[in-house]
Amino acid sequence: QAAALKLAAGADVFLHNLRPAAAQRLGLGYEAVRAANPTIIYCGTYGYRAEGPYADYPAYDDIIQAKSSVPVLHNMAQGVPNYMPSVVADKTTSLAVVYAINAALFHRERSGQGQAVEVPMFEAMVAFMMPEHLFGQSFEPPLTNAGYVRVLSPHRKPQATKDGFIAVLPHTDAHWRYFLGVAGHQAVLDDERFTDVAKRTQFIDDLYEQLADIIAERTTAEWLALLDPEILPFTALNTPDELIDDPQLAATGFWQQVDHPSEGRLRIPDQPIGFSESPDGYRRHAPRLGEQSIEVLREAGLDDGEIDALLSQGITIDGSS
Numbered sequence: 001q002a003a004a005l006k007l008a009a010g011a012d013v014f015l016h017n018l019r020p021a022a023a024q025r026l027g028l029g030y031e032a033v034r035a036a037n038p039t040i041i042y043c044g045t046y047g048y049r050a051e052g053p054y055a056d057y058p059a060y061d062d063i064i065q066a067k068s069s070v071p072v073l074h075n076m077a078q079g080v081p082n083y084m085p086s087v088v089a090d091k092t093t094s095l096a097v098v099y100a101i102n103a104a105l106f107h108r109e110r111s112g113q114g115q116a117v118e119v120p121m122f123e124a125m126v127a128f129m130m131p132e133h134l135f136g137q138s139f140e141p142p143l144t145n146a147g148y149v150r151v152l153s154p155h156r157k158p159q160a161t162k163d164g165f166i167a168v169l170p171h172t173d174a175h176w177r178y179f180l181g182v183a184g185h186q187a188v189l190d191d192e193r194f195t196d197v198a199k200r201t202q203f204i205d206d207l208y209e210q211l212a213d214i215i216a217e218r219t220t221a222e223w224l225a226l227l228d229p230e231i232l233p234f235t236a237l238n239t240p241d242e243l244i245d246d247p248q249l250a251a252t253g254f255w256q257q258v259d260h261p262s263e264g265r266l267r268i269p270d271q272p273i274g275f276s277e278s279p280d281g282y283r284r285h286a287p288r289l290g291e292q293s294i295e296v297l298r299e300a301g302l303d304d305g306e307i308d309a310l311l312s313q314g315i316t317i318d319g320s321s
Helices: 002-009 020-025 030-036 061-067 070-078 088-111 121-133 173-183 186-190 197-202 204-215 220-226 247-251 293-299 304-312
Strands: 013-016 041-044 115-118 165-168 234-236 255-260 264-269
Touching: 002 030, 002 293, 013 088, 030 041, 041 088, 061 070, 061 088, 061 121, 070 121, 088 115, 088 121, 165 204, 165 220, 173 186, 197 204, 220 234, 293 304
Parallel strands: 013 041, 041 115
Antiparallel strands: 165 234, 255 264
């Protein structure tokens, strides 16, 4: 605790993922850290908001996905409850942590005030998942049950061709006119159910069934040659391995190769953002466990005796070698 508070005294941000009660028990609650540094940005990220009944529950990605309705939405669409094949709750919460801390730093830049920032996984994931799925529950009294019907359609999926799959998404009136014209099915838009976006959404299952039937008439290669990607949103399906050689990613230098001191040559993704003025890109590898412990503790003012005591008690490790 003493070492952590010494580090906090010279820091801009104190970030932890302890549940609130655990942080207090360790003497690392907001008041203790603020006493060491009144302008600190103190960010806690954990499962659930501290004032709610779930505050002391442990949380992992799968649990937060389940709690925020992800498997049920899969079940509504596909008939089987599934998690997303990604640690999406962890990553969504991490993005929320970044913009929350940046907002707090900007507030401090303007006001001089530090503050406590809370980023709970459950609330972050519900905020991510529910804007479109509130649907009729957006209104009081509700107009319909929750769930955006277009994305919950069981027919919203890559379409089967004669020899594989392709993803085709006509959405606007112009998209549908173009697609049905080149596909030779212009008469579909004469159906009263499909004459505008609102009606197409209402009868989306019927429309997507017809789309699937049309796509099944040709091979994947035939569709890729027939359709214009600058007019209609469509694509072949990439495997994870195929993303390594994707022409767009290759042209923009998205995949970078870097040297790591213990792991050798690594491929890493670029940042998905670009700045006209600010320097960006890869600068150094993420520190290995304990790699900078001694350096950081010395910077915080601990002497060799204090650092040796922390090492001998297993509170930190020296991973620099």
